[in-house]
Amino acid sequence: MEAAAPVPLRHRLRRVLTFWRRSISARVVGGTVVLTVVVVGVVGWFLLQQTREGLLEHRIDAVVVEAADEADDARNRLDSASLSEIDAAQQQRELVEPIIQRGLARDFYVVLAASDDASGSDPSGGAAYTLGLDRDSVPSSLVAHFAQSAEPAWTYTTIRTEAADGTVTSEPGIVVGNQLTLPADGRSYTLYLLFPTSEDAETLALVSRALLTASILLVVLVAGVTWLVTRQVVTPVRLARQVAERLAAGRLQERLVVSGEDDLARLAGSFNQMAASLQRQIRQLEELSRVQRRFVSDVSHELRTPLTTVRMAGDVLHDARDSFDPVTARSAELLQTELDRFESLLADLLEISRFDAGAAVLDLDEVDLADVCHRVVGSTRALAEQRSVQVVVRPMGGSGLVEADVRRVERVVRNLVSNAIDHAGPRSAGGPVVVELRVAGDEHAGAIAVRDYGVGLAPGESARVFDRFWRADPARARTSGGTGLGLAISLEDAHLHGGWLQAWGRPGQGAQFRLTLPRRTGEPLRRSPLPLVPDDALERA
């Protein structure tokens, strides 16, 4: 239980935070509520404070006057008392009895104690007081005051009373003291009147409840109003977002519903205009691009027939070159070479335009990627030997069996290997020039990585290598053709399989190209069995 609890909590918290981040209305409503609560809280607190001060002031004025009246009355009665009364205790009782009676009617408690007597703590004081009152309710500070001064004084206190059944209640109150002199013994006595303030507390509680209720209602109202207002604003924005998302996803015909004439309606109108304009331009661009591709394809086709004628003528010249003078023979050879290049360029162009036209079709078969590698290594051996480059195949484990078009896969790998041979260099200074082919596979995918240790790729080039006609150094010796279309076609081939073709390279550390193919075409690729960045590069970094 305990171990399980935090998970949903954290989960929920994350969801809540996500919601918070994403919802404008939540943030606006939240902020407004917090602000309102703070303001209402401060105002309410201030009001309550004022009310309390006012209530207390009023009450104190009233009780001080009432106590003074009682004391005056008591003094008057004492002044009128007969001189022959010498029983101080009886006089004290007689003095305080009617005051206690009045106190019962008017809700105050009475203690009459000798002034120099510490109330409560000293039971010998013989104080007369309202039945059930705890005499400790008179604070000792006030008792101490009357030990020194005769001035009437008051203070706050807790009035504790014990009912007949023994239940003790305590309530806040004000105690007012007035000093009297009893003629019977000539001593000073203090008349303490204890006025409970619980009635005022009730009034205050009533005011507080009213304020709190009003505050809650106000906060709820403000939250509701804010929610309504933000909804008015946010709903169109949200709709606009959804439409924009759909537009971005290519559904260019999506439009916002325009209702009314307010700012939001005009925003929607502008949005729709923008979308319409975008759609138009994109259509135009598409049209333009289609026309271009059509043009390239047409040109390539138109060039094929004359090229065939030229080719036949070239072949005739080439075959007869031995009979030519050396300069002419050389020209015939050059013509042959350039014709080869032209032919391959044309082939590439046609291939590309087939991809563009969406006419490329897969001829699927079970292909073992390791076999492909070996075949490519065999077919490029001549070139490799010519460059004294050693091409090795390294199976990295797993089955390289994938469902693929073997012709296209071979073309991709051959291009990669010939590129690698073209740009290869020695792994270490003076060492052999090596190109490695790594093959690996798992249950989802198979991969081939071609690694060389040549010039490598400058930052940013790893993406650009797949652009059509892009070459890092256009002036470079075009030993193996070099039209700059090879990688573009390879990428189209990989995509046709639903696979990846990615490049990695560092200047001076060589490059690695990785082809990843799903075991079944159409299955989404999640990861490749081979790393894109080679392990040895990491080591050296």
Place this chain on the structure above:
Amino acid sequence: MSGPGGVPLHRRTALAAVLGGLGLAASGCLSMPESGPVVEADGGSTSEADPGTVAAIDARGPEDGQSPSEVVQGFLDAMQAFPSELATAKLFLDPDVRSTWNPERTIVYAEASPPAGGTYHQRVVLTGAEELDARGAWQGRLTGTDAVLDLDLREVDGQYRIVDPPDALVVPEEWFSQRYEQVSLYFLDSTGTDLVPEPVYVSTDEKLATALVSGLLAGPGKALTGVVQSMFPEGLRVDLSVPVSDGVAAVSLVGDPLALGDEDVQRLLSQLSWTLGQGSSIQAFTLTVGGVAVRSVGGAEQIPVSSPQADDPGYERTGSTLFGLRDGLVVAGSPGDLGAVDGPWGATPADVREIAVSLDGLTVAGVSSGGTALRSAPLQQAGVTRTLLTGTDLHDPHWDRLGRLWVVDSTTAGAVVRWHRSGVTGTLEVPGVSGQDVGGLLVSRDGTRLLAVVHGSRRDRLVLARVRSSAGGRPRAAVAVSDLQGDPGDLPSRLRDVAWTSETSLTVLGRPVAGSSSLVSLGVDGSPVSVSGVTTAISGSRSLLGSSVDGAGVYAVTRTGLADLSVPARSPRTSLDGATALTYAG
């Protein structure tokens, strides 16, 4: 993305947290404070004592190292504190007796000798000392050892302190006369119909009301049983005091609640009402007995006080009317404007030498010229003359409010006090009067006081007797007989006449010495009264004319006319117009 349940939940908790915080912040100001500093309330006592007409005296306490006589003197001085308090005086006492010393009586002295004596015994001799009892009733003069204060002292912590203080407040006469006043406690006569004043001295400070009510509660005393009565049951006690605020005296008595009939409650209230009505600051009073409020017949809780005069039914009709005889006819009116009455005696001479008019103003009684018969006739209405009683030498007839007609018969065996009421006659044996040579008789309007001038061999006496009556009003006995003396030497040795000047005071006329007769005022309790503005000597006066009714002039009857005693002696006299036997009703 986020589940539909997650959002409101979060909101709810956030809202709860915010509200909780708000509540916490508010809770500080939701409760009332339960402790705090002591704050002095400004003001304090708002009611300042009225500036009195006499000096306030702050008593001085004992000082260390005082000699025994200084301590005694200090004690005597401290008792003069005013407004009265005994706390300071008690400081001069031995702590053992402090708490029990409770001076109930009052001793008033004219002069006190300086304290003299030894270390542990001091003596103070008082001259002109008079004593008042706990109620404040005048008890007479103190003579001999009674007028000497013998005080024992003891050393307490190196200081001399008095061990046996007198059971009395000992104050000088001057102090007393400025601060005490003679007022009356009103009790009911034996029939319960009339209120009878009993004079007492009370302090005029805030304790006046308390003293009056305490005096009423104490009752008239054993000696006056049957003469007057109080409606207050025994066992009642004043609760602390009777404070007067805004003219209302709050009379709160401790004891069992009253168990009296409506009429008796009314009587009790009128006792209080009349008694308290004498305090100038008291306009009304409330009465609670044992915590139960007593209401008047009208149901009012606050009962206005009333003055004795206002309630006196006879006052209106006959209060200040003068009656007399002129050419044998009965005349009535004001001095100098007398006219014959409408009754039979106003038309034909009635052959009487002395007359008395009943207090209700309906009947006139007269002593026949020979003094052998007492007759009566309606004063203003038509009617017949009846003979009430006969005697040897009848004189001084007087009516009281119960309709009793009193007369003295000077027989050969001495005077006899006789009375007549509704056809019934009787004789009242008055010790010290009956069988003596009685020169004159006065009867108070309430009929409880008989006052006789008794001629003695060496000097004349003024004898006061109280009349004990049955509940029906029939006189039973004369009790509490006493000689009124006043200050020694004040009273002339030979007395000619005596007259009421108020319900509780008298004027006495002496026999002329060297042509001038002296006039002396006396309280009905025998206490000396100094009435300002009353002439103290007058020449050629034969008798006095006075009434206890307020506003009736007091005159000396001289050969040339009536001398108003409230104006200077040389003022012109009012002519008598040949009228004799002048008298007020009563």
